[in-house]
Amino acid sequence: xxxxxxxxxxxxxxxxxxxxxxxxxxxxxxxxxxxxxxxxxxxxxxxxxxxxxxxxxxxxxxxxxxxxxxxxxxxxxxxxxxxxxxxxxxxxxxxxxxxxxxxxxxxxxxxxxxxxx
Amino acid sequence: xxxxxxxxxxxxxxxxxxxxxxxxxxxxxxxxxxxxxxxxxxxxxxxxxxxxxxxxxxxxxxxxxxxxxxxxxxxxxxxxxxxxxxxxxxxxxxxxxxxxxxxxxxxxxxxxxxxxxxxxxxxxxxxxxxxxxxxxxxxxxxxxxxxxxxxxxxxxxxxxxxxxxxxxxxxxxxxxxxxxxxxxxxxxxxxxxxxxxxxxxxxxxxxxxxxxxxxxxxxxxxxxxxxxxxxxxxxxxxxxxxxxxxxxxxxxxxxxxxxxxxxxxxxxxxxxxxxxxxxxxxxxxxxxxxxxxxxxxxxxxxxxxxxxxxxxxxxxxxxxxxxxxxxxxxxxxxxxxxxxxxxxxxxxxxxxxxxxxxxxxxxxxxxxxxxxxxxxxxxxxxxxxxxxxxxxxxxxxxxxxxxxxxxxxxxxxxxxxxxxxxxxxxxxxxxxxxxxxxxxxxxxxxxxxxxxxxx
Amino acid sequence: xxxxxxxxxxxxxxxxxxxxxxxxxxxxxxxxxxxxxxxxxxxxxxxxxxxxxxxxxxxxxxxxxxxxxxxxxxxxxxxxxxxxxxxxxxxxxxxxxxxxxxxxxxxxxxxxxxx
Numbered sequence: 001x002x003x004x005x006x007x008x009x010x011x012x013x014x015x016x017x018x019x020x021x022x023x024x025x026x027x028x029x030x031x032x033x034x035x036x037x038x039x040x041x042x043x044x045x046x047x048x049x050x051x052x053x054x055x056x057x058x059x060x061x062x063x064x065x066x067x068x069x070x071x072x073x074x075x076x077x078x079x080x081x082x083x084x085x086x087x088x089x090x091x092x093x094x095x096x097x098x099x100x101x102x103x104x105x106x107x108x109x110x111x112x113x114x115x116x117x
Numbered sequence: 118x119x120x121x122x123x124x125x126x127x128x129x130x131x132x133x134x135x136x137x138x139x140x141x142x143x144x145x146x147x148x149x150x151x152x153x154x155x156x157x158x159x160x161x162x163x164x165x166x167x168x169x170x171x172x173x174x175x176x177x178x179x180x181x182x183x184x185x186x187x188x189x190x191x192x193x194x195x196x197x198x199x200x201x202x203x204x205x206x207x208x209x210x211x212x213x214x215x216x217x218x219x220x221x222x223x224x225x226x227x228x229x230x231x232x233x234x235x236x237x238x239x240x241x242x243x244x245x246x247x248x249x250x251x252x253x254x255x256x257x258x259x260x261x262x263x264x265x266x267x268x269x270x271x272x273x274x275x276x277x278x279x280x281x282x283x284x285x286x287x288x289x290x291x292x293x294x295x296x297x298x299x300x301x302x303x304x305x306x307x308x309x310x311x312x313x314x315x316x317x318x319x320x321x322x323x324x325x326x327x328x329x330x331x332x333x334x335x336x337x338x339x340x341x342x343x344x345x346x347x348x349x350x351x352x353x354x355x356x357x358x359x360x361x362x363x364x365x366x367x368x369x370x371x372x373x374x375x376x377x378x379x380x381x382x383x384x385x386x387x388x389x390x391x392x393x394x395x396x397x398x399x400x401x402x403x404x405x406x407x408x409x410x411x412x413x414x415x416x417x418x419x420x421x422x423x424x425x426x427x428x429x430x431x432x433x434x435x436x437x438x439x440x441x442x443x444x445x446x447x448x449x450x451x452x453x454x455x456x457x458x459x460x461x462x463x464x465x466x467x468x469x470x471x472x473x474x475x476x477x478x479x480x481x482x483x484x485x486x487x488x489x490x491x492x493x494x495x496x497x498x499x500x501x502x503x504x505x506x507x508x509x510x511x512x513x514x515x516x517x518x519x520x521x522x523x524x525x526x527x528x529x530x531x532x533x534x535x536x537x538x539x540x541x542x543x544x545x546x547x548x549x550x551x552x553x554x555x556x557x558x559x560x561x562x563x564x565x566x567x568x569x570x571x572x
Numbered sequence: 573x574x575x576x577x578x579x580x581x582x583x584x585x586x587x588x589x590x591x592x593x594x595x596x597x598x599x600x601x602x603x604x605x606x607x608x609x610x611x612x613x614x615x616x617x618x619x620x621x622x623x624x625x626x627x628x629x630x631x632x633x634x635x636x637x638x639x640x641x642x643x644x645x646x647x648x649x650x651x652x653x654x655x656x657x658x659x660x661x662x663x664x665x666x667x668x669x670x671x672x673x674x675x676x677x678x679x680x681x682x683x684x685x686x687x
């Protein structure tokens with residue numbers, strides 16, 4: 001899980017690259033790491049390009065990360081979902097909760113754009 | 118009432134025959150997607166594919182139908198039997214993968230008996246309409262193909278009757294059944310226009326709604342036409358089924374889930390509060406028919422396959438195999454304790470055939486089949502059978518085991534020919550003659566190795 | 573089991589009557605037209621009433637040897653129980669199978685001579 005900060009248009013955006021699998025084994029770790037990231041910024045992008053498998057505990061972790069960002073008046077956006085992962089998001093209706101972009105830079109740019117006066 | 122005139126004035130005793138020929142190469146995608154389903158039984162809107170072909174053959178005036186394949190037809194034979202259910206005579210025969218139409222006719226010459234024969238060749242969907250009379254087409258079409266597509270054709274052999282009138286022959290369109298995508302679209306098309314064009318299973322008080330036997334629908338479940346629902350289905354409170362939903366048999370849709378534009382195959386559980394739109398679900402697998410992407414769910418509360426409980430015959434077999442393994446472990450324990458450290462020190466212990474320059478200890482280990490000792494505990498745990506197919510084979514229907522039937526019999530142990538004897542015994546073996554075969558394997562294996570060394 | 577051979581110019585018709593199993597397989601293998609790898613044979617199974625895995629093993633073994641010598645086996649008139657053995661073992665696609673001995677005969681005479 002690589003994490004980097006970018007500043008665009010005066011907003012600090014945290015971009016996290018998720019690993020290949022997100023399941024019961026590593027979803028707790030993601031939640032914990034996400035807590036640290038959210039100390040730095042509530043504007044997060046999860047780059048899911050590498051993510052190939054997600055189960056319900058992984059989904060649960062991502063949704064709880066979203067909730068905490070929203071509580072801090074930020075947002076969590078997803079980028080680069082592959083067909084399989086996308087199907088799981090649709091199946092569980094989780095897709096409706098997120099703004100989803102084809103790649104991480106589009107997702108980051110959308111934060112900057114929303115700040116335009 | 119006067120009888121309508123006979124359709125076959127020229128040859129009364131030679132009624133139309135139909136040859137249905139389907140080859141494995143065209144069905145391999147079904148085998149990949151649904152390993153436990155015979156491709157001819159692939160349900161299209163809850164009706165097995167083969168039944169559409171039989172229906173069409175009947176509409177074309179056939180009373181004798183022969184099913185040809187270069188793969189196994191046993192499963193189909195068990196279900197369709199002699200065809201009496203449709204009032205036809207159904208027979209089965211085998212062909213080779215490379216056989217063309219000429220070979221098919223030649224190999225079934227007795228069946229065709231010089232009469233007009235329709236050949237439904239390939240894995241294709243025939244877009245027929247039950248209200249039309251295809252006997253005209255069958256009797257008057259010129260010899261040769263009348264419709265074809267990338268995966269098959271409809272052709273006629275034998276001389277046609279001269280056209281008696283100028284009635285245009287009904288047009289026929291055939292669609293290749295070559296992917297999950299085509300299977301999905303054909304099923305959806307049948308669901309939409311089906312009731313008028315095809316004979317479909319299920320009951321319904323209104324068009325566009327066919328429901329099978331033993332279907333429990335909660336009061337708060339909602340059904341939006343068109344839908345087709347199989348047998349033994351439970352729709353729990355708050356579910357929304359349809360529009361455009363095909364639900365197979367033995368399916369449970371849990372609370373608050375919605376299914377639209379989708380096919381749920383037999384034996385599937387769909388969890389709570391899920392939304393399935395434009396998908397195929399089968400067991401724990403969710404498939405996007407457009408992209409072909411599929412996900413196997415690991416969470417049983419989302420999607421799961423519904424399996425019937427292990428029956429008593431399998432239990433008896435497992436018990437007997439475990440007992441046999443226990444006895445073998447006891448018998449082999451002492452030689453293993455003595456020989457294992459010895460061979461290990463010499464670096465000669467291996468799980469495989471023993472090399473030619475065998476020492477005394479090695480020969481003894483080979484004679485006693487000690488190389489298989491490490492596998493025996495797996496039989497006790499029920500993970501392996503004592504005798505079945507070779508331990509590493511995992512094709513569907515095979516029973517991986519410590520010893521293989523090929524080793525027990527005078528068959529080549531390696532190569533595709535070993536699979537032949539394994540499949541024979543997979544059907545014919547009983548738990549008790551398995552013990553006999555195990556003993557035969559124990560006795561025969563060392564001989565074979567010697568024969569192999571000598572050759 | 574009894575084996576009858578009728579030899580023609582291009583191939584031989586072999587009629588098997590009775591059971592082909594472990595005890596009769598050696599007799600089958602030693603029958604002249606079967607033992608000659610270069611001879612194409614039509615085997616009439618109309619009167620075969622039982623075939624087990626050893627019998628099938630003999631048939632497949634003979635087929636392999638004949639194919640190496642550019643000859644083959646054609647089977648005709650198998651009854652449903654015998655067909656079942658070929659079907660479940662997947663050997664049905666190894667053999668040319670005819671529902672009529674005359675048809676198999678014609679096939680052997682015309683098609684194979686033309687090769």
